[in-house]
Every structure is written in structure tokens, then in C-alpha cells.
Amino acid sequence: MRLLVVDAFTERPFGGNPAGVCLLDAPADPAWMQRVAAELRHSETAFVRPLADPDADFELRWFTPLVEVNLCGHATLASAHALFSTGAASDGPLRFRTLHSGVLTVAPSPDGALEMDFPAAPPERTPEPDGLSAALGTAVVWTGRSAVGDVLAEVADAEAVRSLAPDAGALEKIDARGVIVTAAAEPGADHDFVSRFFGARGLGDGEDPVTGSAHCALSPFWSARLGRADLTGYQASERGGYVRTGLRGDRVVLTGRAVTVLDGTLLV
Incomplete structure (x- = not known):
């Protein structure tokens, strides 16, 4: 085949x-x-x-x-x-x-990309899991959990996201499918927010290069913060990648x- x-x-x-x-x-x-x-x-x-x-x-x-x-x-x-x-x-x-x-x-x-219609997974605010800031090596300013079991952690700024070097062993102890770390983009950037995705305990992953399902949580989170339904995210892994997001009620269009x-x- x-x-x-x-x-x-x-x-x-x-x-x-x-x-x-x-x-x-x-x-x-x-x-x-x-x-x-x-x-x-x-x-x-x-x-x-x-x-x-x-x-x-x-x-x-x-x-x-x-x-x-x-x-x-x-x-x-x-x-x-x-x-x-x-x-x-x-x-x-x-x-x-x-x-x-x-x-x-x-x-x-219309521009030749592909649009995926996925269920939205807005994170609900929760207390910071024990050990999360220490595992990430940076302070967390907001935490929530999505319907698929990911922890979303907002940190101070985009540079904090890009420079993360988390303790993988400590992250494995966090009770979550994975940990999404995010911040608003730098002024003048060609995207609205940055993110990285770590963990995925039991799924065989460390850091995921670009995670579509994470943007089902990132889209409603940042749309609420920025007041716009259509945004562009950049996942700042070593390979890197862009995901355009469009919040449509309880659905997210990922492009x-x-x-x-x-x-x-x-x-x-």
C-alpha cells in the first residue's frame, strides 16, 4: 500500500x-x-x-x-x-x-492551505499543578486544563516560551496528557501568540514540534484575551510551524x- x-x-x-x-x-x-x-x-x-x-x-x-x-x-x-x-x-x-x-x-x-474543522477545547482555569513552574524552569502566571486533559500554562512573555529548557523527568510527574506553554507574541511579530507542547505522558512524545490539537485550546484562550476570532499561532519548537486559528462557536478552524x-x- x-x-x-x-x-x-x-x-x-x-x-x-x-x-x-x-x-x-x-x-x-x-x-x-x-x-x-x-x-x-x-x-x-x-x-x-x-x-x-x-x-x-x-x-x-x-x-x-x-x-x-x-x-x-x-x-x-x-x-x-x-x-x-x-x-x-x-x-x-x-x-x-x-x-x-x-x-x-x-x-x-482560497490561498491553497488546508482548513480543518475541529471541536474547541477551551481551558478552564485551575490551580497550578504542584511542581509545574519548577519543571518548566520559569514562573507561570495562569494555568488551566482543556477537555482533552492538557494543562495550559501562560508564562511572562514570548522569550520565556522560546528559551524553555524544561526538566523532562519532572514534567512526567504532572497529571496531564501534555503541557502547553504559551505567551503573547512580541510586538510587530507576524503571529499573535507563541506556544510549545511538552509531555504527552504515555504517548511516546517529549516535545511535539507543532500540535494541532493544542490549538483547540489555544484558540479560545487567546481569542478571549485579544478580542479577535481569527489569529495566527507560532509553535516555537526546533522545527517550528504556523497554525492559523478561527474560533467558530464551539468549533475551531485550524489552517x-x-x-x-x-x-x-x-x-x-
């Missing part, structure tokens, strides 16, 4: 967040999909197959090297890019049926670009 590696949320190879994409033509054994994801070693590998379903065009599942996950933004973007670029899908919106996140829609935007870096055949 056809196997691609796609860098998501970037316009250049070796930027953004890489994902494997397997284009299936029939249902596959979940244990086999898990072994493929373990072989590829990307943070997520997506498995896509066409459906004869009036409500969805494709089934979509995501696996880390260790477990199946409920939602993955960058691998969804990579999957849509793979389908469009290989001719496996037309130019119309793609509807992906998922096991735990409903039907997700991805459509081309980004992607680049194919490998296109081949899986032989097993």
Missing part, C-alpha cells in the same frame, strides 16, 4: 511536524497498525481508508509508536494533503470519520500547509 511521510504546518521540508500516512483500501487490524506506527517512529501515523458512507468519505485513525490516540491535528492535515496530492480525493471538502472525535472536515482554503517528503510503498 502507499505510504507517505508529510511535514505538516509548514511550507518547507524538514519543518513543522512529520506524520506517516498509510492509504488503505480495506479495513486493517489495529495491532498491525500499531506495529507500523512503531516501525515509523513518528509522533503519529495516520491510517486512512475510503468509506461507502453518506456522512463520511474516509475513516481516519491515529497511532503513536505506543498507543492509538483520540485526536491528532497534524496527522489529519497530513492525511488530507496526502489524499489531495496523490489524486486519491477530489478538491472538495473531505469528511473523516474517527472513533472518538466525530466527523472531522478538511477543505482547501496550515503541508509538504510531502517521502512517497513509497509499504511491503508488509
Whole structure:
């Protein structure tokens, strides 16, 4: 079957967040999909197959090297890019049926990027988890928790986000799926906020290069702070990547670009 590696949320190879994409033509054994994801070693590998379903065009599942996950933004973007670029899908919106996140829609935007319609996950303010500031190595000024179990931590400024060198072992002790660290962008920047994503305990990740699902929390958080529904976030990892966000009620439109870096055949 056809196997691609796609860098998501970037316009250049070796930027953004890489994902494997397997284009299936029939249902596959979940244990086999898990072994493929373990072989590829990307943070997520997506498995896509066409459906004869009036409500969805494709089934979509995501696996880390260790477990199946409920939602993955960058691998969804990579999957849509793979389908469009290989001719496996037309130019119309793609509807992906998922096991735990409903039907997700991805459509081309007027400028050639891809728009993903995801559920919003606004963080609710909570006390700072014990040890969080010490684990991050910087003071936290606001903390909340999203519906998917991420802790969102606002710090003093963008430079504090960019210069973070957290204690990975201490972060593992935080009771969360992952820790989103964020701040407003510097004056004059080409984006509105910056972020980084750490942890993802049990999912096989350390720092994630660009995290679509984190922006389901970042979008409502920063839209409330800045008073605008449409924003641009920059995830300031080593690879880096931009995510445009549009808050639409209880949904978030995440917009980004992607680049194919490998296109081949899986032989097993």
C-alpha cells in the first residue's frame, strides 16, 4: 500500500511536524497498525481508508509508536494533503470519520492551505499543578486544563516560551496528557501568540514540534484575551510551524500547509 511521510504546518521540508500516512483500501487490524506506527517512529501515523458512507468519505485513525490516540491535528492535515496530492480525493471538502472525535472536515482554503474543522477545547482555569513552574524552569502566571486533559500554562512573555529548557523527568510527574506553554507574541511579530507542547505522558512524545490539537485550546484562550476570532499561532519548537486559528462557536478552524517528503510503498 502507499505510504507517505508529510511535514505538516509548514511550507518547507524538514519543518513543522512529520506524520506517516498509510492509504488503505480495506479495513486493517489495529495491532498491525500499531506495529507500523512503531516501525515509523513518528509522533503519529495516520491510517486512512475510503468509506461507502453518506456522512463520511474516509475513516481516519491515529497511532503513536505506543498507543492509538483520540485526536491528532497534524496527522489529519497530513492525511488530507496526502489524499489531495496523490489524486486519491477530489478538491472538495473531505469528511473523516474517527472513533472518538466525530466527523472531522478538511477543505482547501482560497490561498491553497488546508482548513480543518475541529471541536474547541477551551481551558478552564485551575490551580497550578504542584511542581509545574519548577519543571518548566520559569514562573507561570495562569494555568488551566482543556477537555482533552492538557494543562495550559501562560508564562511572562514570548522569550520565556522560546528559551524553555524544561526538566523532562519532572514534567512526567504532572497529571496531564501534555503541557502547553504559551505567551503573547512580541510586538510587530507576524503571529499573535507563541506556544510549545511538552509531555504527552504515555504517548511516546517529549516535545511535539507543532500540535494541532493544542490549538483547540489555544484558540479560545487567546481569542478571549485579544478580542479577535481569527489569529495566527507560532509553535516555537526546533522545527517550528504556523497554525492559523478561527474560533467558530464551539468549533475551531485550524489552517496550515503541508509538504510531502517521502512517497513509497509499504511491503508488509
